[in-house]
Amino acid sequence: MTIFRTARGMRDFLPEGAKMMKYIEGKARRVAQLYGYKEIITPVVESYELLAAKAGEEVRSRMYAFKDLGGRKVALRPEFTASVARLVATTLRNEPKPLRLFCVGSLYRYDEPQKGRFREFWQSNYELMGSSKPEGDAEIIMLTNSLMKSVGLKNCVFKVGHVGVLRGILSQENVEEQVQNEIMQLMDKKQYEATLKLVEDAGTSKCLATLKKLMETKGSKVSQILKTMEQQVEGYERAVDAVGNLREILKLVSETGEKIDMIVEAGFARGLEYYTGMIFEVYVPEMDISLGGGGRYDRLIELFGGEPTPAVGVAHGIDRIMMAMQKQKTSLRIEEEKRVMIIPVKEELNREALKISRMLREAGIPVEIEVMGRKMSKALEDADRRNIDYAIIVGEKELKNGAVVIRNLRKREQKTVKIENIIETIKGNKL
Amino acid sequence: MTIFRTARGMRDFLPEGAKMMKYIEGKARRVAQLYGYKEIITPVVESYELLAAKAGEEVRSRMYAFKDLGGRKVALRPEFTASVARLVATTLRNEPKPLRLFCVGSLYRYDEPQKGRFREFWQSNYELMGSSKPEGDAEIIMLTNSLMKSVGLKNCVFKVGHVGVLRGILSQENVEEQVQNEIMQLMDKKQYEATLKLVEDAGTSKCLATLKKLMETKGSKVSQILKTMEQQVEGYERAVDAVGNLREILKLVSETGEKIDMIVEAGFARGLEYYTGMIFEVYVPEMDISLGGGGRYDRLIELFGGEPTPAVGVAHGIDRIMMAMQKQKTSLRIEEEKRVMIIPVKEELNREALKISRMLREAGIPVEIEVMGRKMSKALEDADRRNIDYAIIVGEKELKNGAVVIRNLRKREQKTVKIENIIETIKGNKL
Numbered sequence: 044m045t046i047f048r049t050a051r052g053m054r055d056f057l058p059e060g061a062k063m064m065k066y067i068e069g070k071a072r073r074v075a076q077l078y079g080y081k082e083i084i085t086p087v088v089e090s091y092e093l094l095a096a097k098a099g100e101e102v103r104s105r106m107y108a109f110k111d112l113g114g115r116k117v118a119l120r121p122e123f124t125a126s127v128a129r130l131v132a133t134t135l136r137n138e139p140k141p142l143r144l145f146c147v148g149s150l151y152r153y154d155e156p157q158k159g160r161f162r163e164f165w166q167s168n169y170e171l172m173g174s175s176k177p178e179g180d181a182e183i184i185m186l187t188n189s190l191m192k193s194v195g196l197k198n199c200v201f202k203v204g205h206v207g208v209l210r211g212i213l214s215q216e217n218v219e220e221q222v223q224n225e226i227m228q229l230m231d232k233k234q235y236e237a238t239l240k241l242v243e244d245a246g247t248s249k250c251l252a253t254l255k256k257l258m259e260t261k262g263s264k265v266s267q268i269l270k271t272m273e274q275q276v277e278g279y280e281r282a283v284d285a286v287g288n289l290r291e292i293l294k295l296v297s298e299t300g301e302k303i304d305m306i307v308e309a310g311f312a313r314g315l316e317y318y319t320g321m322i323f324e325v326y327v328p329e330m331d332i333s334l335g336g337g338g339r340y341d342r343l344i345e346l347f348g349g350e351p352t353p354a355v356g357v358a359h360g361i362d363r364i365m366m367a368m369q370k371q372k373t374s375l376r377i378e379e380e381k382r383v384m385i386i387p388v389k390e391e392l393n394r395e396a397l398k399i400s401r402m403l404r405e406a407g408i409p410v411e412i413e414v415m416g417r418k419m420s421k422a423l424e425d426a427d428r429r430n431i432d433y434a435i436i437v438g439e440k441e442l443k444n445g446a447v448v449i450r451n452l453r454k455r456e457q458k459t460v461k462i463e464n465i466i467e468t469i470k471g472n473k474l
Numbered sequence: 475m476t477i478f479r480t481a482r483g484m485r486d487f488l489p490e491g492a493k494m495m496k497y498i499e500g501k502a503r504r505v506a507q508l509y510g511y512k513e514i515i516t517p518v519v520e521s522y523e524l525l526a527a528k529a530g531e532e533v534r535s536r537m538y539a540f541k542d543l544g545g546r547k548v549a550l551r552p553e554f555t556a557s558v559a560r561l562v563a564t565t566l567r568n569e570p571k572p573l574r575l576f577c578v579g580s581l582y583r584y585d586e587p588q589k590g591r592f593r594e595f596w597q598s599n600y601e602l603m604g605s606s607k608p609e610g611d612a613e614i615i616m617l618t619n620s621l622m623k624s625v626g627l628k629n630c631v632f633k634v635g636h637v638g639v640l641r642g643i644l645s646q647e648n649v650e651e652q653v654q655n656e657i658m659q660l661m662d663k664k665q666y667e668a669t670l671k672l673v674e675d676a677g678t679s680k681c682l683a684t685l686k687k688l689m690e691t692k693g694s695k696v697s698q699i700l701k702t703m704e705q706q707v708e709g710y711e712r713a714v715d716a717v718g719n720l721r722e723i724l725k726l727v728s729e730t731g732e733k734i735d736m737i738v739e740a741g742f743a744r745g746l747e748y749y750t751g752m753i754f755e756v757y758v759p760e761m762d763i764s765l766g767g768g769g770r771y772d773r774l775i776e777l778f779g780g781e782p783t784p785a786v787g788v789a790h791g792i793d794r795i796m797m798a799m800q801k802q803k804t805s806l807r808i809e810e811e812k813r814v815m816i817i818p819v820k821e822e823l824n825r826e827a828l829k830i831s832r833m834l835r836e837a838g839i840p841v842e843i844e845v846m847g848r849k850m851s852k853a854l855e856d857a858d859r860r861n862i863d864y865a866i867i868v869g870e871k872e873l874k875n876g877a878v879v880i881r882n883l884r885k886r887e888q889k890t891v892k893i894e895n896i897i898e899t900i901k902g903n904k905l
Contacts, residue, residue, distance in 0.1 A: 053517035079842035086484035109540030174845035298825040394729040411510035414605035
């Protein structure tokens with residue numbers, strides 16, 4: 044007999060894990076509401092052409108791509124942004140700006156399975172379309188911080204940079220965009236030597252010297268680092284502007300009074316090619332992979348055939364946040380409901396048990412009924428093992444008086460209660 | 475420029491639709507809690523072998539199947555039951571029974587797109603493992619009814635049958651299982667002539683006569699129909715038992731006092747081959763496709779390599795329920811929150827606006843901030859169009875007194891309020 048397993052890189056979430064995933068998803072949805080982001084649902088299967096359009100070689104080569112039965116090349120989405128951009132360039136083309144959109148769901152990348160990386164993973168994704176102002180960038184950072192706080196994570200650190208710094212220098216040095224992309228990708232992978240080699244071939248010695256210095260410029264003293272950066276990029280106008288833009292964004296964030304730990308990193312790059320401005324990632328000390336990341340991409344909607352639309356967005360890894368919560372032993376702030384099990388003393392009383400179960404559920408009390416035809420002692424044992432709070436024992440003698448026995452399985456106490464008083468007894472913790 | 479579209483048979487849900495989908499999903503999750511079903515999450519991508527094992531030819535040929543980059547044949551799940559069976563046969567093998575499991579998510583079938591049928595669709599799925607008792611079957615029907623009621627659907631009708639009736643007759647006539655499956659599939663497609671042709675070839679004339687009569691036996695007078703069925707299958711012991719089992723299940727349901735409209739249909743069959751007992755589907759008069767369906771499949775877990783485990787389950791089409799709600803013009807019972815927009819009179823006051831937005835969100839009030847750098851009048855116009863409830867106008871003069879202007883955009887009234895009183899004013903509807 045074949046033993047069936049999950050496909051490689053895929054996983055199940057059992058009740059404890061699934062509860063955490065849905066808890067985080069719920070918090071992400073609440074943050075969306077609090078910041079005015081409307082939820083949309085886009086398909087898991089999209090045309091390959093769409094998903095490949097702006098994905099960058101690395102993501103593109105790791106997509107779950109295949110031909111459907113009609114011979115069309117499709118793929119499982121590796122990220123949300125392409126789908127949202129498609130919508131904003133087509134169906135939502137004429138929506139007034141700003142347009143704030145939220146989505147949450149599963150994504151697929153054919154990476155080598157390793158710690159914290161799976162081939163199916165979940166993200167909450169926020170996109171703010173239409174605003175080129177630093178308030179937009181600040182909002183995306185703030186909502187990320189709100190999500191981390193609302194799930195109870197501690198000691199989060201934001202790593203922040205600005206693509207415009209490096210791109211500004213390289214553009215002014217007339218480095219071709221293709222080469223710029225290669226340089227950014229090498230930077231993202233922290234292959235600094237290879238990066239500098241490429242810069243040496245493509246730019247001036249001034250450019251090389253500047254990049255070398257920038258790569259070493261990082262730290263948590265935000266204004267000091269920004270000042271250093273400004274000095275280092277002197278003469279590269281666009282890079283100077285980029286530093287100024289970053290300063291403005293971080294100032295807005297800090298002036299809200301919210302204490303956020305930041306590390307500014309002048310040489311910070313993110314894998315996706317479409318970023319044009321501020322970029323960031325959020326970490327906890329317990330993990331070396333980011334819990335979320337995003338930034339500004341002002342040219343993307345245009346590239347997908349829409350009107351030129353400035354945009355800034357972020358995606359958070361729901362399963363990564365779960366890992367972080369497990370490492371920090373964060374407890375879920377869910378009010379646990381009292382759970383009830385109804386046990387008829389003999390099978391003929393099942394209909395009474397069903398009737399009572401219906402009454403309790405309509406009053407909002409979770410109820411399990413006995414469906415195994417077990418003797419009462421066995422059923423009680425089982426209820427105990429499942430951490431049920433109350434057993435309602437339906438017996439002939441009590442029924443004649445319109446009553447049942449309610450047993451508090453934690454306290455191991457019981458009393459006879461009229462059927463019309465069951466709800467009050469359980470909801471009011473009167474036993 | 476390419477115009478990107480959704481892949482054929484796929485669709486987006488815009489904010490209004492997505493809100494309904496999530497509303498129904500939330501109700502399905504609540505029903506799971508009330509009946510003691512624990513949520514699990516299984517992957518969208520499973521091994522082809524698993525999904526094909528018990529799917530039946532029709533579903534199998536319409537799966538999104540492909541080879542992954544490692545050359546393994548995988549597919550997108552066309553239903554949840556195979557994945558749940560995999561878990562129950564492996565990881566959850568030793569869990570005490572009954573085991574109640576719930577899952578919700580997207581499924582994929584390569585059907586010809588048509589009204590109400592898409593290639594990506596959503597289901598809530600409940601499985602009760604370990605109980606062979608009619609109380610289990612009754613529970614599955616009752617929870618389906620609870621879900622339909624909780625989303626506010628009216629005039630639901632349950633179509634109910636029992637696979638054991640036809641199978642009982644055919645087995646006693648020594649019709650091979652393969653032929654039985656073909657007969658059941660033709661019945662499911664309502665190809666009655668072809669069915670009878672097949673029965674004629676495979677069984678006796680008594681068998682043919684019995685099946686002809688059964689095909690015409692259906693109606694809403696439950697006990698009368700059951701009585702007729704019992705007479706029609708006389709002499710076929712297993713079929714007689716099946717009718718008895720169905721009677722017991724429906725009696726338990728009716729004795730809860732819940733009024734459920736039922737149509738018992740003696741010749742009712744469902745596409746999937748794995749059913750062994752009671753089967754049902756739920757409809758609303760406005761639509762000719764079912765909103766959900768399920769039944770008993772006592773041999774399935776065994777077929778997936780697990781211990782013999784009686785089981786009964788149901789899946790509900792979340793997007794179909796949404797369609798039904800739209801047709802019935804059901805309104806969502808969601809308490810709409812007051813929405814606030816904060817507009818600084820000039821850009822230099824943005825930081826004050828951000829500070830206030832943070833304060834309000836921490837108090838649980840949804841806030842949008844101005845991120846377009848627009849003049850106040852433009853921003854107010856936009857807030858109006860978006861149906862924002864309150865605009866908080868941050869002006870220099872009021873700020874000097876630690877105050878802002880709050881405008882009720884519905885009533886078109888406004889007043890000056892101290893910053894520390896904003897929350898109270900909005901939460902208490904004091905304007």
